[in-house]
Amino acid sequence: MQLELSEEQALFSAEVQRFLERNYDFERRRASLAAPDGINPAVWSGLAELGVLALPYPETMGGLGTDALTLGLVMEACGRHLLIEPVLASTITAGIALAEGGSEEQIARWLAPAITGEARLALALEDMVGTTTRVHAGNGVVRLNGRKAFAPGAAAAHVLLVAAQDDLYLVPADRAGIGISPIRLLDGSQAAEITLDDVAAERLPHGTEALRTALDATLLAACWEAVGAMAAAHAQTMDYVRQRQQFGKPIAAFQVVQHTGAEMAVACEEARAACMLAALVPGSRTLLAARVKVARAAEAVAKNAVQLHGGMGVSDELAVASYFRKLTAFQVQYGSAETHLARYAAEVLAPRHHHSSAVL
Amino acid sequence: MNLDLTHEDAAFRDEVRDFLTEKLTDAMREGQAMTAGVYPEPEISVPWHKALAEKGWIAPLWPVEHGGSGWTGVQRFIFETEAALAGAPLIYPLNVRLIGPVIIAFGTEEQKVHYLPRILSGEDYWAQGFSEPNAGSDLASLSTRAVVDGDDYVVNGSKIWTTHAHHANRMFTLVRTDPDARKQEGISMLLIDLDAPGVDIRPIISIGGEHDVNQVFLDDVRVPRRNLIGEENKGWSYAKYLLEFERGAGLNAGRLRSAMKRLDRIMDLIETRGGAPRTDTTLMTRFAEVAIDIDVFEMMELKTLGPLAPGENPGPVSSVLKLRNSRIKQAVTELGIALLGRDAARWPEEIAGVEDVLVPDYLNARAVTIFGGAREVQLGIIAKTLAGL
Numbered sequence: 001m002q003l004e005l006s007e008e009q010a011l012f013s014a015e016v017q018r019f020l021e022r023n024y025d026f027e028r029r030r031a032s033l034a035a036p037d038g039i040n041p042a043v044w045s046g047l048a049e050l051g052v053l054a055l056p057y058p059e060t061m062g063g064l065g066t067d068a069l070t071l072g073l074v075m076e077a078c079g080r081h082l083l084i085e086p087v088l089a090s091t092i093t094a095g096i097a098l099a100e101g102g103s104e105e106q107i108a109r110w111l112a113p114a115i116t117g118e119a120r121l122a123l124a125l126e127d128m129v130g131t132t133t134r135v136h137a138g139n140g141v142v143r144l145n146g147r148k149a150f151a152p153g154a155a156a157a158h159v160l161l162v163a164a165q166d167d168l169y170l171v172p173a174d175r176a177g178i179g180i181s182p183i184r185l186l187d188g189s190q191a192a193e194i195t196l197d198d199v200a201a202e203r204l205p206h207g208t209e210a211l212r213t214a215l216d217a218t219l220l221a222a223c224w225e226a227v228g229a230m231a232a233a234h235a236q237t238m239d240y241v242r243q244r245q246q247f248g249k250p251i252a253a254f255q256v257v258q259h260t261g262a263e264m265a266v267a268c269e270e271a272r273a274a275c276m277l278a279a280l281v282p283g284s285r286t287l288l289a290a291r292v293k294v295a296r297a298a299e300a301v302a303k304n305a306v307q308l309h310g311g312m313g314v315s316d317e318l319a320v321a322s323y324f325r326k327l328t329a330f331q332v333q334y335g336s337a338e339t340h341l342a343r344y345a346a347e348v349l350a351p352r353h354h355h356s357s358a359v360l
Numbered sequence: 361m362n363l364d365l366t367h368e369d370a371a372f373r374d375e376v377r378d379f380l381t382e383k384l385t386d387a388m389r390e391g392q393a394m395t396a397g398v399y400p401e402p403e404i405s406v407p408w409h410k411a412l413a414e415k416g417w418i419a420p421l422w423p424v425e426h427g428g429s430g431w432t433g434v435q436r437f438i439f440e441t442e443a444a445l446a447g448a449p450l451i452y453p454l455n456v457r458l459i460g461p462v463i464i465a466f467g468t469e470e471q472k473v474h475y476l477p478r479i480l481s482g483e484d485y486w487a488q489g490f491s492e493p494n495a496g497s498d499l500a501s502l503s504t505r506a507v508v509d510g511d512d513y514v515v516n517g518s519k520i521w522t523t524h525a526h527h528a529n530r531m532f533t534l535v536r537t538d539p540d541a542r543k544q545e546g547i548s549m550l551l552i553d554l555d556a557p558g559v560d561i562r563p564i565i566s567i568g569g570e571h572d573v574n575q576v577f578l579d580d581v582r583v584p585r586r587n588l589i590g591e592e593n594k595g596w597s598y599a600k601y602l603l604e605f606e607r608g609a610g611l612n613a614g615r616l617r618s619a620m621k622r623l624d625r626i627m628d629l630i631e632t633r634g635g636a637p638r639t640d641t642t643l644m645t646r647f648a649e650v651a652i653d654i655d656v657f658e659m660m661e662l663k664t665l666g667p668l669a670p671g672e673n674p675g676p677v678s679s680v681l682k683l684r685n686s687r688i689k690q691a692v693t694e695l696g697i698a699l700l701g702r703d704a705a706r707w708p709e710e711i712a713g714v715e716d717v718l719v720p721d722y723l724n725a726r727a728v729t730i731f732g733g734a735r736e737v738q739l740g741i742i743a744k745t746l747a748g749l
Contacts, residue, residue: 001369001434002362003666009361069361238747258743259736265746266680270656277659280363289652338645345641345648354651355621357441357614358658359363360373 005069012051012066013073019050020081026319032084037156037182038190039120044085048117053091056217057099061107062115068279072224076275079228082319082326084189086120088225089153093218094121094161101168101210106202110159110170122157122173123214124148124194133164133196142203144169144196154192155182161204162196168207175199186329188322216287219334220278223294226330227271230298233305233323234264240320241308251308260308264301271297277358286358288344295330295337302327363662365438373438380446383411389447393622394711396720397572398727402485402527405449409482412451418480419456421609421670426464426472427480433666437611441658444614445621452524454486455479457609459532461671462549462602466590475551487525489533489552489576490599492518497737499534500543500596504578506535506550512582513537513550515558518575521731525561525574529554532602533578538593549595551587558582568723569708604678606732611665612685613658619692620651623699626715630699637699646698650691657684676745679738686728686735693722 023043024032032040047053055071057063071092078087091114098111098121113119126149127133133146144164154160160178162169173180179195204210238261241252251257274293278286302324306313309320316322331337348354365373391404399405412418420436422428431439444450451457460479463471478484495502504517515535525531531552538546554561558581563571589598627637638644664677674681696718697704708719729735743749 001365001666003434003663005361067362234747238749242749252749255740258747258749259739261747261749262739262742265742266683269660269677269680269746270684273660273663274656276361276663277656280361286655289655292649292652293656341645341648341652342641344652345644349644349648349651350638352624354654355617355624356445357617358655359662360365360438360441 005073009067009070009073012070013077016047016050016052016074017077017080019046020077020083024081024083026082026322029082029084033188038084038086038184038188039156040085044120045117047085047087048115052087053095053117054115056092056096057111057115061099061111063099063111068220068282069276072220072275072279075221075224076228076231076272079225079230079326080232082187082229082232082322084187086122086153086156086189088218088221089122089189089191090114090120090157092221093214094123094153094157094159096217097123097161097168097207097210097214098170098204099210100213101204101207102170103205106170106204113158119158120153120156121159121161122151122154122192124151124154124160124162125211126150126163128193133162135164135167135169135201136198142169142201144171144199144201146196148194148196150183150191151194152185152189152191154180154194155190160194161207162194162201163207163211166208168204168211169201170204171196171199171201187326216284219291220275220287222330222334223271223278223290224275226294226298226327227268227275229323229326229330230264230268230271230301233301233320233327234261234268236319236323237261237264237305237308240312240318244310257308260304264304267297267300271301281359285344285348285353288340288348289358291334291340292337292344295340298327298330369434369438372435373442376439376442377446379415379417380442380448383415384408384443384446384448388449392447392449393625393714394717395450396568396711396717397566397570397724398731399452399524399572400449402452402524405452406482406485408449409451413480413482418451418482419460421457421461421605422464423671426476428670431670433668434662437662437666440611441614444618447618450615452485453606453610454488454523454528455482455484458488458602458605459486459551461605462532462589462598464671465601466598468586470586471551471589484530485524485528487522487528487531487554487574487576489519489522489531491521493520493575497734499599500547502534502536502547504533504535505539506537506548506583508585509582511585513585513588515550515552515578515581515583518577520573520575521564522561522574522576523572523731525554525576526563526571531576532589534595534599537595541593544596546593547595547599548592549589549598550583551589552578552581552583556581556583566724567726568720570720570724572724601673603733604673604675606682609665609674609678610685611661612681612689613654613661616654616657616685616688616692619689620647620654620695622714622717623647623692623695626696626699626718629713629715643695643698647695650688650695653684653688653691657681657688660684676741679733679741680746682732683729683735683738683742689728690725693718693725697722 128147177197177199278290506513560577
């Protein structure tokens, strides 16, 4: 075991952190929020130059092939700064699905520009309620028909990976028959609803397995983002209570405020440990545990961050409101904590895996 | 950072498993499983202590020259996890883990030579004389007095909540030696023989019916001045050093996990009697939440304590571990009474079967967020250190 961060793990995330401090403070972030597709091109190309957009792919595909912890620490930094550019949706979710499930030719054609920042990818997974996306083959061409409900990153994507009939299909976003209507999400990022009307598509040879891997990676990366957001919300809240004067003293002097701040610190520590465990001992047990733990902690930290800010907590002037919305979006996306808790009960508790260490 | 076991660590784990298979008896395992107090009785824990001492494995936190096991933090994690999961008795922590490091760090040569071998061998059994009727969370307001008289201190006062004092032959004790100094600055730490004249130990029966703790009355007890730890009036700093070992130096995730295992054993029993607790999905969801807490807590302990060298102090983050450990322990016992349902309302009588442990264990576990620094004290420390308030 090596219980300290390796040099690579520490340095890479520190560099991303520095980049975001310089280019993505709360004021500069407004440029991304104001952009119709939620992208600040300078930020996106800066992330590409740093190698963030290459992180999860093997070196043979032009990626950096970093370990899960390094990736997690980078996502933590993104969460700390409430990054709305689609690193999660494009680089992690859709990028991993393509890297794991695509043909050599598909990977060469689309992953390379994704790594350089010239193209963005998005996964269109869920069908609109009451609809099913259908695949029709004829004249040597595969065509898709359907309506996708909620595709993160799709508003600014150049290529879509569309789930249909237990497979994944690749479709350039400008292809005839595609309609993309952007939706703004609670955290300020962009998603889209998509209509597919006889759209020519190509199947990914290993889409089914790739989808599982990509969704697991997405969930863990989202947990890391939440950990970063929680840490920042906690730190800003502690700053605030040290400054805010009531009854002739800073409100930090009140024990009830101190204990709430302490509980938030404990929740942050726990959430981070849960993510570390899932990154270092990959598997469904640790991922399910991370999802549940980080969701619980995110809820507690977000609510207390707003509460301790008093009236300022419910105004949109300070960052705390944005952190609250971000952490709320985290809780309700990716499958609820309750769903994952029930899965833990069925997959870990029932076969008594919890009798053994999660580490040894 | 990675959690892969090296060849050396894997070999160590196998050695630990072999040792447990060979030396851990059914009586020890059953004794631990039937324990409803905070610590098992000495007749359960001392034989295990002696087996570990013989192997050189009893003092992981001590330097090797004093009889420490020479383990890395990771090896300590492996040992504690494997021992707990195998059902080994919990080693009473006051001897080796608490007073041992204090004597090593601050004791005289004579004290080291006299006490350390007796602690290692299991011959001595220590109680902690800290709390008093009027000094709990405000420990520094303690009023037990020690006055120099010739070569002795004469000690008068009373200590309370002294765990296992009725089993102990010695007590490390905080006393006031300078009543005029600021309250933290007039305190000294004395090593008191409990068979000395003037010591009176009276039982306090716990909420769960156990005799775990006592009140110790000290009436003109003569304590040789050579039994002073370090310098006179510096006792508060030694106590703080000791408390960090009390709060965060244990590796408890394995213990919490083994308490969850005990609940499965009881569910198996209930099923043989025709019950079906595992079909109660609401209850199983509660179990899952606690099991997740334990998985995460294990990682917190490992990453906090694993990198420490023997004797290295975990610092204030020990308060986070103490807080989480105590809350999860309570949560496990709450699962226990949820499992019993209405039967948990019966007055706990004699412990005949393992399921009889659940109610007293639940009741006694209310103490874990109180002793060793109450929850409120830990939150205060965390607020000051980790939250910067």
